[in-house]
Amino acid sequence: GAVVSQHPSRVICKSGTSVKIECRSLDFQATTMFWYRQFPKQSLMLMATSNEGSKATYEQGVEKDKFLINHASLTLSTLTVTSAHPEDSSFYICSANPYTFGSGTRLTVV
Amino acid sequence: TQLLEQSPQFLSIQEGENLTVYCNSSSVFSSLQWYRQEPGEGPVLLVTVVTGGEVKKLKRLTFQFGDARKDSSLHITAAQTGDTGLYLCAGEVMSSWGKLQFGAGTQVVVTP
Numbered sequence: 001g002a003v004v005s006q007h008p009s010r011v012i013c014k015s016g017t018s019v020k021i022e023c024r025s026l027d028f029q030a031t032t033m034f035w036y037r038q039f040p041k042q043s044l045m046l047m048a049t050s051n052e053g054s055k056a057t058y059e060q061g062v063e064k065d066k067f068l069i070n071h072a073s074l075t076l077s078t079l080t081v082t083s084a085h086p087e088d089s090s091f092y093i094c095s096a097n098p099y100t101f102g103s104g105t106r107l108t109v110v
Numbered sequence: 111t112q113l114l115e116q117s118p119q120f121l122s123i124q125e126g127e128n129l130t131v132y133c134n135s136s137s138v139f140s141s142l143q144w145y146r147q148e149p150g151e152g153p154v155l156l157v158t159v160v161t162g163g164e165v166k167k168l169k170r171l172t173f174q175f176g177d178a179r180k181d182s183s184l185h186i187t188a189a190q191t192g193d194t195g196l197y198l199c200a201g202e203v204m205s206s207w208g209k210l211q212f213g214a215g216t217q218v219v220v221t222p
Binding site: 004006043049091106 | 155
């Protein structure tokens with residue numbers, strides 16, 4: 001079946017730095033991928049739709065300049081959290097296919 | 111915003127008992143998915159239902175999509191301790207392929 005790989009699984013960064021998260025489709029091509037965020041004890045919330053070769057579409061309330069999405073190939077989408085702050089600490093999960101999810105990235109900003 | 115209300119939030123039962131989790135919305139979805147999520151992991155797809163009134167079975171799990179495609183249920187028969195986990199329903203937003211609206215989740219605990 002379809003497999004979505006996400007890297008890294010955990011990352012700790014200092015406030016003000018940027019962090020890049022990768023999402024790869026391993027055995028299929030994905031022109032569209034989705035990025036979600038999940039806070040503790042809460043459900044997944046869609047942040048943005050990543051489109052290969054074009055700009056991402058962001059959900060209302062999600063800052064596009066803070067969460068940079070690049071989908072440069074049919075198997076890779078990246079989410080960069082810029083100038084990270086402690087309130088950005090969360091579990092970030094990507095999906096493709098579109099119902100197959102990666103294993104998630106736990107971001108902790110200190 | 112198409113809100114999905116999932117109930118109950120928490121369910122604790124003994125092995126061998128049955129349980130049902132509900133997912134309700136006032137909006138119509140093009141499809142609905144049920145997932146199971148383990149701590150620190152992404153959700154794993156259990157089933158997708160598309161047609162109103164559809165019923166799908168996966169071993170001891172039965173999934174039903176409401177006739178109006180606004181609600182769904184997950185029924186587990188003769189629960190086992192291995193069924194313990196967080197169950198999430200997600201509705202696919204109409205005219206927005208792949209965009210999912212998630213319910214808050216139901217934490218199921220099955221004790222021996």
